[in-house]
Amino acid sequence: MAPISNGPDLVEYEDANMENQVPLVSSYNDHIRPLLDAVDKLRHLKVMNEGIQLPTIVVVGDQSSGKSSVLESLAGINLPRGQGICTRVPLVMRLQHQPTPTPEVFLEFNGKTVYTDEARAADAISLATDEIAGDGKGISNTPLTLVVKKKGIPDLTMIDLPGITRVPVHGQPEDIYEQITGIITEYIRPEESIILNVLSATVDFPTCESIRMSRQVDKTGERTLAVVTKSDKAPEGLLEKVAADDVNIGLGYVCVKNRIGDESFEDARKEEAQLFKKSSTSLQD
Numbered sequence: 001m002a003p004i005s006n007g008p009d010l011v012e013y014e015d016a017n018m019e020n021q022v023p024l025v026s027s028y029n030d031h032i033r034p035l036l037d038a039v040d041k042l043r044h045l046k047v048m049n050e051g052i053q054l055p056t057i058v059v060v061g062d063q064s065s066g067k068s069s070v071l072e073s074l075a076g077i078n079l080p081r082g083q084g085i086c087t088r089v090p091l092v093m094r095l096q097h098q099p100t101p102t103p104e105v106f107l108e109f110n111g112k113t114v115y116t117d118e119a120r121a122a123d124a125i126s127l128a129t130d131e132i133a134g135d136g137k138g139i140s141n142t143p144l145t146l147v148v149k150k151k152g153i154p155d156l157t158m159i160d161l162p163g164i165t166r167v168p169v170h171g172q173p174e175d176i177y178e179q180i181t182g183i184i185t186e187y188i189r190p191e192e193s194i195i196l197n198v199l200s201a202t203v204d205f206p207t208c209e210s211i212r213m214s215r216q217v218d219k220t221g222e223r224t225l226a227v228v229t230k231s232d233k234a235p236e237g238l239l240e241k242v243a244a245d246d247v248n249i250g251l252g253y254v255c256v257k258n259r260i261g262d263e264s265f266e267d268a269r270k271e272e273a274q275l276f277k278k279s280s281t282s283l284q285d
C-alpha cells in the first residue's frame with residue numbers, strides 16, 4: 001500500500017504475515033501495543049476533556065476525498081462509503097491484531113456497547129451515527145468508537161472525521177462548514193496529533209481545504225502525512241505532483257488506489273499493484 005513515499009519507512013502491514021512475524025512487527029506488538037492500550041484507556045476515561053492531550057492519528061480530508069476507503073483498507077472491513085457526507089461524527093477506530101481466527105467487532109457510543117460483525121459493520125455504524133447525530137445530514141462532535149480485533153490487522157488507533165464541505169446541501173445547517181472545521185481544528189491542533197491528510201489525486205493539492213487547515217496548525221508539516229487516493233483516476237503526472245511537494249508535507253506521501261464499489265479487498269490490492277507496476281514501467285521508458 002505504499003508505492004510512493006518520500007517520508008520515513010512505514011511498516012508494510014499487508015505483507016506482514018502475522019504467523020511469520022518479522023522481528024520489527026513482533027517487537028512493535030510487544031512494545032507499542034501496551035502503550036496504545038494505555039492511551040486508549042486514558043481516552044476512555046475522557047482525560048482529554050480535562051485538557052490532557054493524547055497521541056492520536058487524526059484522519060482529515062475534503063468531502064469524498066476517500067478517508068473512509070483508506071481506513072477500511074487498513075481495517076479490512078466495510079465502512080459506510082459513498083458520494084455526499086458519510087462520516088458525520090468522529091469515528092474512533094481501534095484496530096487490534098488478535099491470533100484467534102474469528103474477528104470481534106463492536107461499537108461503543110452513548111455509554112453502551114453494540115456487538116456486530118464484519119458484514120454488518122457498515123450498517124451498524126450508519127445506525128449508530130443516526131442515533132448520535134440524527135438521521136438527516138447533520139453532524140455531531142460526540143464520538144463513536146469502532147473496535148476491530150482481527151487476525152493480521154495493524155495495531156493502530158485512528159480517528160476519522162467528517163469531510164470538509166463549504167456549501168450546505170439540502171437538510172444541512174447553514175453553518176455546516178464552521179461546525180466541521182471546528183471539530184477538525186479541535187482534533188488536529190494538539191501537538192500530540194499526527195495529521196493524516198487524505199488528498200484525491202484528481203485535485204490540485206494547494207486548493208484542498210484540509211491542506212489549508214493542517215497548515216494552520218502544523219506550518220512546517222512535521223506532523224502531517226499525506227495519503228493520495230484515486231491514483232487510478234489521475235495517474236498521469238502523479239509522481240511529479242507528489243515529488244514537487246508544493247504543500248509542505250513533512251512526513252511524506254503514500255499513493256493508493258482504494259477498493260471501488262463491491263470489489264473485494266484482495267482484488268482491490270491486485271488492481272492497485274497492477275496500476276503502480278504500469279506507472280513505474282512507463283516512468284522508466
Ligand SMILES: Nc1nc2c(ncn2[C@@H]2O[C@H](COP(=O)(O)OP(=O)(O)OP(=O)(O)O)[C@@H](O)[C@H]2O)c(=O)[nH]1
Nearest residue numbers: 063064065066067068069081082086087163230258
Ligand atoms: N476510483 C476510485 N474511487 C475511490 C477511491 N477512493 C475512494 N473512492 C470513491 O470515492 C467516493 C468517496 O469515498 P469515501 O471513502 O466515502 O470518502 P470520505 O472522504 O470518507 O467521504 P466523507 O466522509 O463523506 O467526506 C466513494 O464513492 C469511493 O468509492 C480510489 O482510490 N479510486
